[in-house]
Amino acid sequence: MTLSPDDLCQALLDAARVAGADTADTIVVYASSVSVNMRAGALEHAERSEATDLGLRVLLGQRQAIVSTSDIRPETLAAVAERAVAMASEALEDPFAGLADPAQLATGWDSDALELADPAQEPHPDTLQDDARAAEAAALVVDGVSQVQTASASYGEARVHMAASNGFSGGYRRTSRSISCVAIAGEGTGMERDYDGDGRSFQSDLRPAGEIGTIAGQRAVERLGARKPATGTYPVLFDERISSSLIGHLMAAANGAAIARGASWLIGALGEPVLPDALSLIEDPHRPRIGGSRPFDAEGLATQKRTVVENGRLTGWTLDLSSARKLGMESTGNAVRGTSGPPSPANWNLSLTQGTHSRADLLRDMGTGLLVTSMIGSTINPNTGDYSRGAAGFWVENGELVYPVNECTIAGNLRDMLRRIVPANDARTYLSRIVPSLLIEGMTLAGN
Secondary structure (H helix, E strand, O other): OOOOHHHHHHHHHHHHHHHOOOEEEEEEEEEEEEEEEEEOOEEEEEEEEEEEEEEEEEEEOOEEEEEEEOOOOHHHHHHHHHHHHHHHHHOOOOOOOOOOOHHHEOOOOOHHHHOOOOOOOOOOHHHHHHHHHHHHHHHHOOOOEEEEEEEEEEEEEEEEEEEEOOOOEEEEEEEEEEEEEEEEEOOHHHOEEEEEEEEEOOHHHOOOHHHHHHHHHHHHHHOOOOEOOOOEEEEEEEOOOOOHHHHHHHHHHOEHHHHHHOOOOOOOOOOOEOOOOOOOEEEOOOOOOOOOOOOEOOOOEEOOOEEEEEOOEEOOOEOOHHHHHHHOOOOOOOEEOOOOOOOEEOOOOEEEOOOOOOHHHHHHHHOOEEEEEEEEEEEEOOOOOEEEEEEEEEEEEOOEEEEEEEEEEEEEEHHHHHHOOEEOOOOOOOOOEEOOOEEEEEEEEEOO
């Protein structure tokens, strides 16, 4: 790459100005990654990629257009700007489109304090192979594991820079490191599979590859002999591995874009109870070494810690500039964007109040019901919150796991479900979404 991301952003802005844009913003992402997959002790797949992607948004009054490219030659940048201006001239007016006012822009941020990037060197491909091989070997020695579907290790780096004609310019570097393993237990039609994995910003924080493989193998073996549970109404305990999906549904409904479209089961719920009174949901984009952290959003506004739900009550929507203008509110600094689309609102790191009891305590207290450890598919009505998902896990009787289950469906209504959640105290605090196992009484279960 001959120009830095900052230089490329400025070159695009200059080209947009020459092409006749009233205002413009741009994003440049330089990303590189390397990944390996091991199977049966041999390298199955290896991939390395490097790319520089550029996105330019131009505005002519209230009309906007976006063009992206991966070609950084000066003549291409000029052509991109000219095309974007030509497209904007034909676009419909959007009364809510526009850049941030200069007074709204983030200043004085400290990206280094967030520790988004590991200062250590990129791992050698041989190191990635060793990690994937160790994960596979650990899974295969678990009694009952018949094969490993895949064992993978990867590393990625991204440099992001954004700039706009309103004076904003800023960027940061981010790294990621991961190991995962999918193990298969049993033979023929009785085979079951499960997984484990870990992803961190820093290599030194990553869990050992052998531990990941062992847990994947143990989970697969525990699923052998799975059968359908009885149909009825039972308590359901969402395991910590998948419980954050429930909070994800809540945040999707509280997204300003959905509210502005009138497509959310939370419309009219601002200030009302959406979780039990003792629970709060905190968004914090400034947690060090966490993937969801960032110093500013995609529109140049400062990110901020905020309480999304306080003592059970919804305090506000997740807003970018456009959705905030539509709703007559202020942006919460939650805009994200890629190189080929406009900004849109999204959430950063989330943390739900943890409970005072362990998962084992909740299992004991639920008596007879279902522990859900994985889910497939999703049927959720965005307007009513009606919820239905395929699930697998373990049947619980007298507070004890008695047999694995699969091919069942759990159903309810999110507005009612979320008001009844009982949290455990087992959330992993290094994840972007810190959500413990969640117990919900009285869910509809469809099995046999």
